[in-house]
Every structure is written in C-alpha cells, then in structure tokens.
Amino acid sequence: xxxxxxxxxxxxxxxxxxxxxxxxxxxxxxxxxxxxxxxxxxxxxxxxxxxxxxxxxxxxxxxxxxxxxxxxxxxxxxxxxxxxxxxxxxxxxxxxxxxxxxxxxxxxxxxxxxxxxxxxxxxxxxxxxxxxxxxxxxxxxxxxxxxxxxx
Amino acid sequence: xxxxxxxxxxxxxxxxxxxxxxxxxxxxxxxxxxxxxxxxxxxxxxxxxxxxxxxxxxxxxxxxxxxxxxxxxxxxxxxxxxxxxxxxxxxxxxxxxxxxxxxxxxxxxxxxxxxxxxxxxxxxxxxxxxxxxxxxxxxxxxxxxxxxxxx
Amino acid sequence: xxxxxxxxxxxxxxxxxxxxxxxxxxxxxxxxxxxxxxxxxxxxxxxxxxxxxxxxxxxxxxxxxxxxxxxxxxxxxxxxxxxxxxxxxxxxxxxxxxxxxxxxxxxxxxxxxxxxxxxxxxxxxxxxxxxxxxxxxxxxxxxxxxxxxxx
Numbered sequence: 001x002x003x004x005x006x007x008x009x010x011x012x013x014x015x016x017x018x019x020x021x022x023x024x025x026x027x028x029x030x031x032x033x034x035x036x037x038x039x040x041x042x043x044x045x046x047x048x049x050x051x052x053x054x055x056x057x058x059x060x061x062x063x064x065x066x067x068x069x070x071x072x073x074x075x076x077x078x079x080x081x082x083x084x085x086x087x088x089x090x091x092x093x094x095x096x097x098x099x100x101x102x103x104x105x106x107x108x109x110x111x112x113x114x115x116x117x118x119x120x121x122x123x124x125x126x127x128x129x130x131x132x133x134x135x136x137x138x139x140x141x142x143x144x145x146x147x148x149x150x151x
Numbered sequence: 152x153x154x155x156x157x158x159x160x161x162x163x164x165x166x167x168x169x170x171x172x173x174x175x176x177x178x179x180x181x182x183x184x185x186x187x188x189x190x191x192x193x194x195x196x197x198x199x200x201x202x203x204x205x206x207x208x209x210x211x212x213x214x215x216x217x218x219x220x221x222x223x224x225x226x227x228x229x230x231x232x233x234x235x236x237x238x239x240x241x242x243x244x245x246x247x248x249x250x251x252x253x254x255x256x257x258x259x260x261x262x263x264x265x266x267x268x269x270x271x272x273x274x275x276x277x278x279x280x281x282x283x284x285x286x287x288x289x290x291x292x293x294x295x296x297x298x299x300x301x302x
Numbered sequence: 303x304x305x306x307x308x309x310x311x312x313x314x315x316x317x318x319x320x321x322x323x324x325x326x327x328x329x330x331x332x333x334x335x336x337x338x339x340x341x342x343x344x345x346x347x348x349x350x351x352x353x354x355x356x357x358x359x360x361x362x363x364x365x366x367x368x369x370x371x372x373x374x375x376x377x378x379x380x381x382x383x384x385x386x387x388x389x390x391x392x393x394x395x396x397x398x399x400x401x402x403x404x405x406x407x408x409x410x411x412x413x414x415x416x417x418x419x420x421x422x423x424x425x426x427x428x429x430x431x432x433x434x435x436x437x438x439x440x441x442x443x444x445x446x447x448x449x450x451x452x453x
Binding site: 098134138 | 333334353389391392393399400401402403404405406407410411414415417418425426427428429430431432433434435448450
C-alpha cells in the first residue's frame with residue numbers, strides 16, 4: 001500500500017546506499033526501527049549544500065528534507081517492509097544554519113508534511129528541529145527518523 | 152499526585168499549544184512517550200530569545216529550561232495522565248549559543264532539577280546537552296523529553 | 303566476554319563519574335539503556351577541547367570519540383552487566399566545529415569502529431553525526447549511546 005501511495009504521488013523510492021561497516025542505515029530493536037541521519041542525497045549527489053542564511057533558503061531546504069525522508073523510507077526497507085510501518089514516532093531535523101536563521105521548524109515541515117502525505121495518520125509524529133553549525137559533507141540538512149512497526 | 156505536587160510547588164501547568172498538522176506535541180509508542188522539542192513559551196510568548204554568550208546568561212536560561220520542562224509535562228497530557236509517568240528516561244537539551252559559551256550543562260540543570268523536584272526519584276534521567284547555532288523563532292533553548300509510563 | 307575482549311585489545315575500562323543528582327550516566331527502560339552524552343574525559347580531564355576547524359583535527363577527534371565510547375561502556379555498568387549487551391542501537395555524535403568543517407562523519411567513525419572492534423556484530427548501529435557550535439566545558443566531541451540488553 002505504501003508503494004502504491006508512492007506511485008500515486010509520482011514518487012520513486014531512492015536506492016539505499018550500501019551499509020558502511022560498523023554503521024548501517026537502519027537498526028531494529030523490538031518493533032522500533034532507528035534510521036541513521038539521512039542527508040539530502042539524490043542519485044548519489046547532495047541536492048543542497050551550505051548553511052541556511054535567510055528565509056529565501058526555506059523552500060529549497062524543505063525539498064532537501066523531503067529527500068531525506070524518502071532516503072529514510074528506503075533505509076527502512078533494509079530491515080523491514082514499508083507496509084509494516086505502524087507509526088512514525090519521531091523526526092530529528094538538523095538544519096545547518098547561521099545564527100541569524102530562525103525558521104528551522106518551517107524547513108522540518110518538508111519532512112513532516114511528506115510523512116503524512118505518504119503514510120496518512122500513521123505519519124503523524126513528534127519532532128525536534130534545531131540549527132547546527134555544519135553537517136557532514138557540507139549538507140544543508142540531516143534527518144533522523146524513528147519508526148514503529150506493526151507487531 | 153503529580154498535580155498535587157505542582158500545586159504544592161506553586162506551579163501551574165501550561166496550556167498545550169494545539170497540534171500542528173503532521174507534527175504533534177507528544178507521541179506514544181508502547182509505554183514510551185516522545186515529547187516534541189519544547190520551546191520556552193509562556194502565555195504564548197517566548198520568555199528568552201537569542202544565543203547565550205556568557206555565564207551571565209546561565210540563570211535566565213535555566214528558567215527558560217524550566218518552562219520547557221513544564222511545557223513538556225503539559226504536552227504529555229495530550230496522550231497520557233501525569234500520574235501514569237513511571238520515569239523520565241531522557242532529556243535532550245539544546246542551547247543556542249556562541250562558540251565561546253561552554254556551560255550548556257548548567258543550563259540543562261534547570262530542566263533536570265525541576266524534573267526531580269516535581270517527580271522525585273521518577274524524575275532521575277539520562278541527558279545530553281549541546282550548543283547549537285540557533286533555534287526555531289530565535290528561542291534560546293529547546294528541550295526534548297522521553298517519558299516512560301507505568302504499564 | 304566483553305571484559306576479556308577489552309583486555310585482549312589492551313583497553314582499560316574507565317572509572318564512571320559518580321551520578322550527579324537528577325541526572326545519571328545511564329537510564330534503563332525495558333531492555334534499552336540510554337547513556338547520557340559522554341565527553342572525552344580520561345583520568346578526570348578532557349583529552350580534547352575546542353571546535354574542529356580543519357581535517358587535521360579529524361584524527362585527534364576520532365581518539366576523543368573512542369574515549370567517549372569507552373566512557374559510555376563504563377556508564378552502562380552502573381545499570382547492567384557488559385555481557386548483557388545484545389546490540390548497540392544508536393550513536394548520536396556531536397562534534398563542536400566551525401562552519402567550515404564538514405567531516406563529522408569521519409570523526410564519528412572513531413566511536414563506530416571501536417564499537418564493532420569491542421562488540422563484534424553486536425556493535426553495528428544506526429548513527430547521526432552533526433556539527434554543533436560548542437559543547438559543555440569546551441569539549442570537542444560528545445557521544446550519546448543507546449544499548450539494547452539481552453532479554
């Protein structure tokens with residue numbers, strides 16, 4: 001059903017980057033799946049780099065957050081089926097930003113809204129959104145996800 | 152009992168800000184409740200804004216952290232009763248601060264001490280406290296809480 | 303077995319800093335143990351301070367992350383036996399860094415690789431690595447750990 005919803009929305013699930021040694025894209029504990037911090041990588045390249053400086057940066061950063069959420073869904077498939085998701089429990093949204101930028105919550109909405117669009121009421125979640133000095137590979141955003149699986 | 156303790160301490164539980172679409176104040180998974188990152192909002196207004204620069208900022212920021220913890224307790228009531236709390240498991244304390252500020256742990260004590268004051272031994276928790284470049288709406292602090300409920 | 307592995311690797315488990323009032327080094331919920339944010343303290347002193355500025359800082363910061371992981375293992379012993387670890391679920395790696403530093407993931411590998419070295423396949427985990435403006439006591443790195451215990 002989730003794959004059908006993705007098709008209906010015209011969204012293609014990204015290919016998961018292969019596990020990197022001690023550190024993997026997704027880790028299961030009981031019926032919880034912890035998704036590693038996802039960067040806005042599409043087709044092997046970051047779609048947004050650099051720290052956000054003004055509200056002009058919000059819209060592209062929302063798109064970058066959407067990509068992070070999709071990458072997180074793809075990461076989930078390494079340990080569970082998409083249709084086994086019962087809830088999105090938590091999003092942790094990190095936004096590389098200068099001290100003058102204060103719209104991290106609007107940026108995080110990119111991921112939040114897409115979660116609900118794809119998963120419906122199961123996509124409703126708790127969230128923290130913060131501004132950080134920088135992110136790996138100069139990515140503009142990073143997203144952690146905690147999923148709950150049907151038991 | 153928690154409400155009585157609050158009364159005894161002369162503390163009024165804040166009104167919860169209404170859920171904002173895909174993102175809600177509190178999310179339950181099993182007997183865990185994940186509280187969204189709380190800002191130091193009182194009566195609809197942030198009580199402290201701007202990045203911390205020196206140790207002179209610690210005391211007001213501790214008060215702001217207390218407010219975040221209270222807002223988190225209020226958020227919990229959207230999914231569970233205050234008296235169903237068995238433990239505070241984790242606090243995630245984010246402090247907007249300049250690179251020269253290094254007392255994030257003292258700021259976080261505002262929330263930590265209040266947790267114990269209100270909940271007694273059930274308020275004892277694990278914690279991470281970090282300095283971030285900025286926070287939503289230029290808030291000085293943000294607090295995530297993980298509660299465990301009695302089963 | 304974990305203690306034997308540590309001996310084999312020539313690693314001594316650090317002494318745990320005593321619990322600090324409302325905030326403790328490790329907190330158990332079900333079969334999960336949440337480890338508080340660990341600083342790179344060895345023999346009572348921080349082994350690395352200050353924000354990372356260039357890739358020359360990666361190697362010492364990896365060593366600092368190793369120390370954080372060891373301190374986290376020591377913290378776990380306050381609530382559970384080392385041999386009761388079934389999995390490392392998540393690492394949260396915070397790296398104090400200037401906006402020009404973008405190798406947080408390489409720094410976090412210090413903890414990730416040591417986790418696998420000590421715990422083998424049980425050390426494989428999910429992870430988030432981010433850059434922050436500053437950390438408590440001017441520490442260069444801080445590490446949160448989520449362990450799962452055998453049930």
